Amino acid sequence: MNKSKKKKTHVPFRLNMLFFAVFLLFSTLILRLGVVQIVYGDDFKREIERTEDVTVNNPVPRGKMYDRSGKVIVDNIPLNAITYTKYQGTSQEEMLEVAEKLATLIYKDPKKVQERDKKDFWIMKNPEKAKEKITKKEWDQFEAKKLDDKDIYKLQLKRITEEELKELSEDDLEVLAIYREFNSGYALTPQIVKNENVTPQEFAAVSENLESLPGVDTTTDWKRNYIFDKTLQSVLGNVSTSDEGLPSEQLDYYLSRDYNRNDRVGKSYIEMQYEDVLTGQKAKVKNKTDKAGNVLSTEVISEGQRGKDLVLTIDMDLQRAVETIIEEELLNMKKQPRTALLDRAYVVLMDPNTGEILTMAGKRIVKDESGTAVMQDDALGNITTTYNVGSAVKGATVLTGLKAGAITTSTTFQDSPIKIKGTPEKSSWKNLGRVNIVNALKYSSNVFMFHTAINIGGGTYQYDRPLPLNPKGFNTIRDSFAQFGLGVRTGIDLPNEQVGFKGQSTLPGFMLDLVIGQYDTYSAMQLAQYVSAVANGGYRIQPHIVKEIRDPVLDNKELGPIFQQIGTNVLNKVDAKEEWIDLVQTGFKKVMQESGGTAYSKFGGASYQPAGKTGTAQAFYDGPERKNYGKEPPEVMNLSLVSYAPSDNPEVAMAVLVPWAYQGDKGPSPNLEIGRRVLDTYFNLKNEKLNQAQQNPTPNAGDGTAVQENQGAGQ
Secondary structure (H helix, E strand, C coil), X not given: CHHHHHHHHHHHHHHHHHHHHHHHHHHHHHHHHHHHHHHCHHHHHHHHCCEEXXXXXXXXXXXXXXCCCCCEEEEEEEEEEEEECCCCCCCHHHHHHHHHHHHCCCCCCHHHXXXXXXXXXXXXXXXXXXXXXXXXXXXXXXXXXXXXXXXXXXXXXXXXXXXXXXXXXXXXXXHHHHHHHHHHCCCCCCEEEECCCCCHHHHHHHHHCHHHCCCEEEEEEEEEEECCCCCCHHHHCCECCCCCCCCHHHHHHHHCCCCCCCCCCECCHHHHHCHHHHCCECEEEEEEEECCCCEEEEEEEECCEXXXXXEECCCHHHHHHHHHHHHHHHHHHHCCCCCCCCCEEEEEEECCCCCEEEEEEEXXXXXXXXXXXXXXXXXXXXXXXXXXXXXXXXXXXXXXXXXXXXXXXXXXXXECCECECCCCCECCCCCXXXXXXXXXXXXXXXXXXXXXXXXXXXXXXXXXECCCCCCHHHHHHHHHHHCCCCCCCCCCCCCCCCCCCCCCCCCHXXXXXXXXXXXXXXXXXXXXXXXXXXXXXXXXXXCECEEEEECCCCCCCCCCCEEEXXXXXXXXXXXXXXXXXXXXXXXXXXXXXXXXCCCHHHHCCCCCCCEEEEEEEEEECCCCXXXXXXXXXXXXXXXXXXXXXXXXXXCEEEEEEEEEEECCCCCCCXXXXXXXXXXXXXXXXXXXXXXXHHHCCCCCCCCCCCCCCCCCCCC
16 A cells, blocks of 8 residues: 555656756746847847948049140040949849840840850750750769769750750840850949940930849940050050950959959050059949848949049150151162061160150061051060160270270270181271271271270280180170160160070170170160260160159040159269260261261261261071071171260250161161151251240140140150
């Protein structure tokens, strides 16, 4: 009886414990629900309704470019444009639907549509047929996770036939071309769908139907307009298209600077060199989106500002006149015998006191697709191509010899042929008798320079005997030449400047070739910097092609205030005494102004009193026809001319370079023909502008009015 009583008391106790545990659990749950709803309810509600602010940068028009007198060189042409902005939650089906509607309102050329685009589009249009291209075994492998989505898609793409692609109609391809543009954009970033040849009817039709075209908008876009067509365009550079977007090799750089992937940027030369200035301040728009990515509102943070304007040092009137001269002289030269390999010529005009490039002209004869010879702009050749230039460098040779103690101001040498044992005889263009420094320059004595090099190399010359020279003499000469800008970068504000080729052999005969400009190679820009240093008394000035950076203004007829002015930058002072430079200047003056000088026949009597030095270099042809000559390239003559004027108060320095002018020992002198016409043109334009300035004085620059008119073609 006691046992049964114990059982009855034990069972209710366990049930009570169970009920109590359940009670505690429900109490805890109710308490937790209360905390969630009462204490944290508002927080969770805000999280559900959370929005996100996404800031988008929209590009603005690029800055313009002007010449030194205020003529517009590069401008922007406004274009009607149709854009599409993809929202974060937009599906492919929704984009396709909008593309189909838009295709009924505009024409989009499908020429950019690729085969892969067509296959992707075919799968979108034919999902059931695409599924049928996968076998049951492959679907089983997919279910077993042996194949993934990408594997299945690759198989579908591979099995689409040409016949099936032909099922896509012209209308389909047009829709695809639009959809392709939609899909190439990035979330919340406007993507240009069409900005060329948008007709007023198309623009109006799209504008009227924007409500039924989510993401589509009409706006004004721009493209670069080069006012003077091909003139100087290789130096001005190019801008990428919206299709090209950012260059892949610089993608990370631009993205880190708030560029969009489809932004247009400068691809080359001035457009690229001054990208940070020309690109402007982007307009900033803040889009407020919900958690699903839908745009709830848009707020303009900043209207943005178009890029700053560049005022170049170039005088466009002078530039075009010089280009015409080069073209005419090249064509005249091509009529002469033994000029089959002649195809180019270069001219640089520079202010020797400031480094401002007044003209940077180059022309090259090339064959177009039909095989017809046409003239092509090659202004860049002034900094990107280098050649043996001949005796033009002899001024630097004389100053190098004086500095090294190899010669003195009173040194003379007998100009007669010299011969090193085992090498051909070397001489001047004729026996000149005994010459001093000034006459060595006037008559262009090779032999004077040879003896100078021998002394620099520590040699003792005897006719037809070995002539050992210290190889360090090459470094002595090249280091001295570099002080003038020969064989080194000039520092011009353009990318890809070439320094030239330095001969590798240190045989004594090559040291003699080096001092007469027939071993190392130089560019026309290097020659201009070198002769400027002679003209200005020994200062190597950094050349520059941008004169000013100006803030943009709304009035297209005016220039804004100066943001930055590019001043004169002296890179170094030539290590030479004033009296030494005076000797070289006197020799250069006699070259052009005194009977017997190598340029007197062309420049004698010029009212502007030029000084300079001619150059003729025997070189081996290495141009575009080189492949036709096997292992033995033909010998050619490179012609050059360095000059400045007036000789007593230089205001312009000039370098002329005509590679591969003719074959054989004798030929025409296009360097002199071009040089005379160019300097005549410079001073004629200067006088014309002086007269115009006197008759029509212009306001002073720098206050947002106009660019100050120059007192001359290059001043």
